[in-house]
Amino acid sequence: MSRAGLLSVEDLGRQGIVEILHLADSFAEVSERAIPKVPALRGKTVATVFFESSTRTRLSFEAAAKRLSADTMTFTAATSSVTKGESLRDTVETIDALGVDVMVVRHGSSGAPAQVAGWVDACVVNAGDGQHEHPTQALLDCFTLREAMARRAGADPVDDLAGVRIAIVGDVRHSRVARSCVLAFRALGARVVLVGPPTLLPPTTEGWGVEVAHDLDAALDEVDVCYLLRLQSERLREALLPSLGEYSERYGLTRERARRLDPDLVVMHPGPMIRGVEIAAEIASSPRSLVTRQVHNGVAVRMAVLFRLLAGDLPAPFPGMSGGMSVGAEVVEAAVPVAGGARRG
Template sequence: MTPDPTLEAASTLRHRHLLGLADYDADELRLILQTARAFRDVLDRPIKRVPSLRGVTCCNLFFENSTRTRLSFELAEKRLSADVMNFSASNSSVSKGETLKDTARNIEAMKVDLAVIRHRSAGAAHFLTRCIEGVVVNAGDGQHEHPTQALLDALTISNLHVPGRSALDAYDFRGLNVTILGDIAHSRVARSNVYGLTALGARVTLCGPRTMMPVDLEAALDGRDVVVTDRLDEALDGCDVAMALRIQLERQGDEIGLTPSLREYHTLYGIRPEHLEASPDLWVMHPGPVNRGVELAGEVVDSDRSVILDQVTNGVAVRMAVLYLLAGADTFTDADAGS
C-alpha cells in the first residue's frame, strides 16, 4: 500500500496547549509525528542538544509519582536547551496544604513560559490553563488522558514492519489492527490511544474483563469505530500490534477485586510466549511499568517482538516535538541543528 498523497500534515498546530488528543485531528498529529521523527534523528547524533528553545523556561509540575514521563520531559527540555524547573509535590508547599491554584499563581509569578503537569485529578491541566499565561502540556491527569504517551506509541508503531503494509511511516494507519488490552476503565493511556490511533485510521480493539471496562464506554468512545471484547483470542485474531496496559491498582480504590487474582488475570488476559508463536508477526507494546507475569510474561517482555524500550526512546523525541511546536515553532529542520 503506497502513501495517500492527500494525507498531509498541518503546517502549524491549531491548539495552544496539549491537554488531550480528543480535539486534535489527523493532520496535526502527523505534524507532531513528523517533527518527532526529525528529533529522533537528533538523538542519534554525538551532540544531542539543539538551541531550539534557548531562553524558554519550562516547569515540570508532577503531583503524582512518575519515572519515565518525568525524566523524558526533563531530558526533552534540556535537549532543546530550555531552562528547566522541576516541581515535586512531596517536596513542595503542597505537602503543607497549598492548593493547585496557589501553586500555579506562584509559577506564573516566576514568568514560566511552559508548564508540564501530571496530576491525580482529571481536568487539572485544563484548570491550569486558567491560572497561568504560559503553554500547558498534560503529562497525565487522573483517568482522563495521557496525550504524549499516545503520540509516542503512534511514532513507535510507524517504525514497525507489518506484512502487507508500506505506508505506516507516512502515519497512514488505515487497515492496521491494534488491540489495547487490560484495565481500560482506569487507563488514561487507553483513552488517548483510542483518539490518536483512530484519527490516523487504525482499527482499534479494546479487550479486558468486563469489570475493567468503563460503564460509560459509548460516551468515552465519542462515536469512534472501536471493537470491544472480553475474549483475548478474539482480540488477537488478525492483530498487528497488541498494547498491554498495567492494572491500575492505585486508581481502583474500593473496586479492588475487579479480577479474582493476578494469576487468573494472567491466565485469561496476559500475553504469553504461545501467543507470539501463534502470531509470529505480532508486535507487543506496554506504556510501563510492566508487571511481569501479569500483563506480559517475562519472556514476552524480553523477546524481539517487544518494542517497549523503543517506546521509551521515542518518548523523548515526541516530547521534544510537542514542546518545540507549542512554543510557536514551525516544523523542525536541519537549520535548527546548529550550535
C-alpha cells in the same frame, strides 16, 4: 488563561498528530548526534509540575527540553508546599509567577491540567491526568507503531496507521493511556478493539469508534498489535477481579499465549510493566516487544510537542539557527504555519 497547550489528543486532530510525527522525525535525527542538542528553545523555560510520581515521563520531558536548549525547572508534590496544604491553584500560580513558558503537568485527578490552563499564562502540556488522558504517550506510541509498520513493510514510514489493527488489552476503564491512544490511533485510521473483563472496560464506549471484546485469544487472531495496559493491584481490593492469577490466565500475555501468536504481531506497553501479571517477563524483552522503542522515541516526540507549542513565539529564522543548524531551520519551516503554504514548496 493560558495559550493553547496540549490537554487532549483531540486538541490536535489528525493533521496535528501528523505534524508532530514529522517534527519528531527531524528531532530523532538530532538525538542520534554526538552532541544531541539544538538551540531551538534557547531562553525558554519548561517546568515539569508533577503531583504524582513518574519515572519515564518526567525524565523524557526534561531530556526533550534540554535537547532543545530550554531551561528546565522541576516541581514535585512530595517535596513542595503542597504537603503544607497549599492548593493546586496557589501552587501553579506560584510557579507561573516565576516565569515559565511551558508547564508540563501530571496530576492524579482527571481534568487537573485543564483547570491549571485556566489559571496560568504558561502553555500547559498534560503529562497524564487521572483516568483521563496522556496525550504525549499516545503520540510516541503512534510514532513507534508507524516506525514498526514501516520496518515490517520494508518501506519508509507513512503518515497514518490506516488498516492497522490494534488490541488494547486490560484495565481500559482506569487508563488515561488507553483514552489518548484510542483517540490517536483512530485519528490515524487504525482499527481498535478493547479487550478485558467488563469490570475493567469503560461503562460505555459509545462514540469511541472501537470494538469491545472479552476473549483475548480470539481478539489476538485478528490484530497486528497487542497493546497491554498495566494492572494495578488496587483493582483486586475494589473487587473488580477475583484474582491476579485468573486475570493473567485470561488477559495476560503469557508465554503459552505468545507462542501461538503470529510472528509479525508486535507488543506494546506504556510502562511501568508488572512482569508476570499482564506480560510474561521474556515477552517484554523479546524482539516482538516495542517497549524500549516506545521509551526511546518519547524524547523526540516530546521535543516535537514542546517545539510546536513554542514555535509560534519564535522568529523564523531566529538567532542561533543559522550556521550549521540546518536541521533546526528545516524544523522551523515545517512547524511554523505559513499562509497559503507558500514556503512548503
